Amino acid sequence: MMLEGLPAFSEYVIRISTVARGRPCGSLALVVYHLLGDMANAAELALGHYFPLTLTEPYLQNSSLGSPYQKWATFTNEDFGTLDECVRRVVRAAWKAYEEAVGSVDGDWSAKDAWHWFHSVYTEYASCVVSKEEPLLTLSTIGLVGWVEPGTYAFSNVVNRPDPPASTPPLVAFTTRDISDRTAIAELCKFGHVNLRQLRRLNHELALWLRSNCTMDELTAAHDGTLSDACLG
Numbered sequence: 511m512m513l514e515g516l517p518a519f520s521e522y523v524i525r526i527s528t529v530a531r532g533r534p535c536g537s538l539a540l541v542v543y544h545l546l547g548d549m550a551n552a553a554e555l556a557l558g559h560y561f562p563l564t565l566t567e568p569y570l571q572n573s574s575l576g577s578p579y580q581k582w583a584t585f586t587n588e589d590f591g592t593l594d595e596c597v598r599r600v601v602r603a604a605w606k607a608y609e610e611a612v613g614s615v616d617g618d619w620s621a622k623d624a625w626h627w628f629h630s631v632y633t634e635y636a637s638c639v640v641s642k643e644e645p646l647l648t649l650s651t652i653g654l655v656g657w658v659e660p661g662t663y664a665f666s667n668v669v670n671r672p673d674p675p676a677s678t679p680p681l682v683a684f685t686t687r688d689i690s691d692r693t694a695i696a697e698l699c700k701f702g703h704v705n706l707r708q709l710r711r712l713n714h715e716l717a718l719w720l721r722s723n724c725t726m727d728e729l730t731a732a733h734d735g736t737l738s739d740a741c742l743g
Contacts, residue, residue, distance in 0.1 A: 518654055
């Protein structure tokens with residue numbers, strides 16, 4: 511369903527960005543807070559801009575972009591593409607937080623699995639892609655189940671181990687929906703807004719945590735490298 515997996519992903523990112531080894535308070539946690547806010551803002555725009563239109567709106571008619579559906583698909587894809595870029599920024603910051611929380615240990619198979627997971631989400635996730643040729647859309651879901659135990663942040667040994675299993679839990683799962691009946695759009699919007707409210711709640715809770723646990727000196731302390739970037743491409 512729409513935006514499925516993003517709340518669980520956000521909760522995980524918050525968990526690892528507030529438990530970094532030796533310094534849970536710092537500028538990285540503040541960056542994560544703002545990046546998660548950007549993600550929620552982009553999700554709200556994507557759900558409320560073009561996505562819920564009926565295709566009967568006057569400004570969709572007689573467009574150089576094609577049929578009303580094709581114009582709708584073009585701008586809907588742009589909106590969700592903006593959301594996807596926000597997700598990628600969060601993934602980059604989350605990988606840095608993971609490195610700080612867990613550290614790099616030679617021969618640590620779970621660290622290799624973690625990079626594999628972050629890389630896959632960074633390169634494959636696309637929240638919603640609408641076909642311009644036929645009334646179909648494809649949704650992505652970020653999967654953490656089977657990779658990280660509930661309430662923890664370190665990855666399990668799933669793929670990168672001497673005896674890898676025959677099958678692994680999904681990293682990014684894809685679902686295609688028929689939207690020829692436009693009531694499907696209303697259903698997806700409703701589900702998306704449920705997840706959006708969870709994203710807002712989680713980000714608000716992170717704000718409260720930062721205010722209660724961090725000093726301005728900690729949040730504005732100098733840092734090495736770039737806080738919202740990492741080599742995942």
